[in-house]
Amino acid sequence: MLRIVYPVVVLCIMTISAIAQKKTKLHPVQHIKVEWEIVENHYQGKSGFQSAFTFTNNGKSDLPAKGWSLYFNIARAIRPETVEGGMAIANINGDLFKLTPAAGFKGLKPGQSVRVPFVASDWVINYTDAPLGLFWVLDDQPEKGLKVENYRIIPATQLKQIKRAPDDKYGFTTPADLYLQNSKIEELPVEGLTKIFPTPAYYKEGQGVFLLDQINVIAAADPMFTKEAGYLAIEIGAVLGKDILISINGSTGPVVITKEDMPAEAYELSIEPDRIRIKASDRAGAFYAIQSIRSLLPAKAFAGKAAGASIPVLQVKDAPRFGFRAFMLDVGRNFHSKQQVLRVLDLMALYKLNVFHFHFSEDEGWRIEMPSLPELTQIGARRGFPVDESKQLMPSFGSGPDNKSSGTGHYTKEEFIEILKYAQKRHIRVIPEIESPGHARAAVVSMKARYERLMKEGKKEAAEEFMLHDPNDQSEYKSVQGWRDNAMNVAQAGVYRFLARVFDDFIAMYKEAGVPLDMIHVGGDELPAGVWEKSPVAQELIAKDPNLHTTFDLWYYYYEKVNNLLKERGLAAYGWEEAGMRKTQLDGKSHYIPNPDFARGVFQLDVWNNMLGWGAEDLAYRLANAGYEIVLSPVSNVYFDMCYYKNFDEPGYYWGGFIDLDKPWQFIPYDYYRNARKDKFNTDLPASFFEHKERLTDYGKQHITGMQGLLWSETLVTPQMMEYMLLPKLLGLSERAWSVDPDWTSEPEPMAGAAYWKDWSRFVNRVGKRELPKLDYLSGGFAYRIPTPGLVVENGIVKANIQLPGLTLRYTTDGKDPDLNSKLYTGPVSEKGMIKMKAFSSNGRSGRVAEVKNE
Incomplete structure (x- = not known):
């Protein structure tokens, strides 16, 4: 019977499919191939770049001269008067633009192409600068976005691009450049490397090893360490494949945690062939001792069972340099799932970071459910088309026309x-972090939709309760990201009711979590010039309040109320x-100084x-010297979303520059002028550059919190891309935030001497040979960036090196990209032709291809 029925079923499916295809005949725009290329930066000798779209009709019918438009996101301001090719481009808001055929466009016949150059602000250099999230909209279907399926970004190959x-x-950045950068890195034997990360204050290895199989019980000599003992039992149990018991008030056994008087978060760790002893004064110190034990484990222990595993005999005395060792993750621009956040927390724990700065709200998204204000996630956590912001935010950062991209998503209260x-x-x-009063568009739009809905229902009082905007505001401004409506109106009483409600929701959720x-964190950055200047509500408040004289004074008014x-x-x-700056005048010009009203324990910045x-x-340093508690977060060294290098x-x-692993590692917190030698264009700074800059005083040093x-x-649309930008840079942060300054930091030219290169060699060997293999398994494995090999031809021989020793190099000579079966690089290559090389991790992932021709 199956033989009879099956063909009939297939026939039915084919018939239905044919009918469906007939019903869903594609519009000519859906056969258009779109390409984008950089033409030239500093176009015609002026600030700005020219790039171009090329549209090619790959269909069998004409693309009509009108009746359609193309939407896209690009983080630059396009100058509409420069658009050619019979098209027009207009900004909707933020980074969303709309391209439409102009009067001069005659349509596009099958096989024909049209090139559309345009000029925009600043410059572009890489593929993440390209227009993204392209979708077509037909005039007769204005509520529907059709994703562009055939889109190509043409690589730049010329210097002018x-x-x-x-x-x-x-x-x-060429393979030869990379070879030179890596040339002073010395490969070191893994046995001689410090095996705890980040570097402990005191570390001494002894003779022999401790076999983990000896552990059958973990004793908490003081009950305060019960949870830490339980945590270690779970971790070691997973490695050994057996249950580990916990002993409370015990003082004997293979592993004992005892209480000793020492600074906060400090610990001592003693590992002998037959026992492990942990001493700490608080639970955090015991926890970091446990992370040091985990740091000693072989990499495969992080994948599960590792029978017979051992750790070396050693003595450690350790304490963190800073009490505030933070990592900030932005989930507003692009959402990252709960599971991804938990993975990041696992990373932070292993590398002894203790503050997760959760940047959950932005112009482009509000990501945590507020039980009392559901609109914040019902509207503010969704991006899509149509541009009807009573239901969702408009597309940005390439999120496209639907709600299925990383532009949409939020954490429920339970999550x-x-x-x-x-x-x-x-x-x-x-x-x-509640971004305010600028960078707050997701909240502003959500509360505006709430206001308009309740007003239609005749509920004026309820509508105005959490109102963040002034409906009559005619102020003209533009944020750094191009938004013209992203600021809360701080003259509205609803702003403070809104913040109070959000604060209370957070307090309740933390309480429920125990x-x-x-x-x-209440934001405070990048408020656009021009905000509130033509707001009747704002100007009325200024006229009534004797402490307010100008629109800018509303800034202090806002933060005083928020602080209260x-x-x-x-x-x-x-x-x-x-948030800690005050605007004043100096020689008739605007000048900013630390605001004395909020210093000395009021605001951390x-x-x-x-x-x-x-x-x-x-x-x-100026703010720290003025008494503010300062968390050093400099773009020059620890903005991990910056490119590793220029290509x-x-x-x-x-x-903010190009930031590889070396930038966070080489940062000198108390005197960062000393490791700033070049500007963003790679130009050497004059010796006098910092002469008139304020230096950190001993008083100010006390206020560097961490x-x-x-x-x-903005560019992190997948978990893999997030991990690529995060790792291994995070390890440089961990080392500098926990460990003391190395000796080379006190030399006259810190990064020029032998001490610097010796220490850098030790660090990259530890990262490449000990840490990356762990990250191949930790929490299922991380997609850290694998560096590109350096290559150079000398006297007919190809030499290779790598930033992180321990990675495997493989190469080909037949024009194909290397894979796991390709030749292993063990020394200089004399073979001729195009040499292509890649670095591979312990689990077989690879980085980019480097190539050089050996003639």
């Missing part, structure tokens, strides 16, 4: 509570650097702006 300005000294509990078990504080909340709201709830205020040439290179195929932003690495997510 990536050279940003005449004084840009960076060209394409956020799970994150809090997971972090607490790993001694990680979670500090949520996790303490002592601080909330937090104080009433027993919470401390945390913000970006601008993240200071990011040390951009060389922008004039605020000393801002972190078309290397993703990420670069406005360090923070930051990962902004």
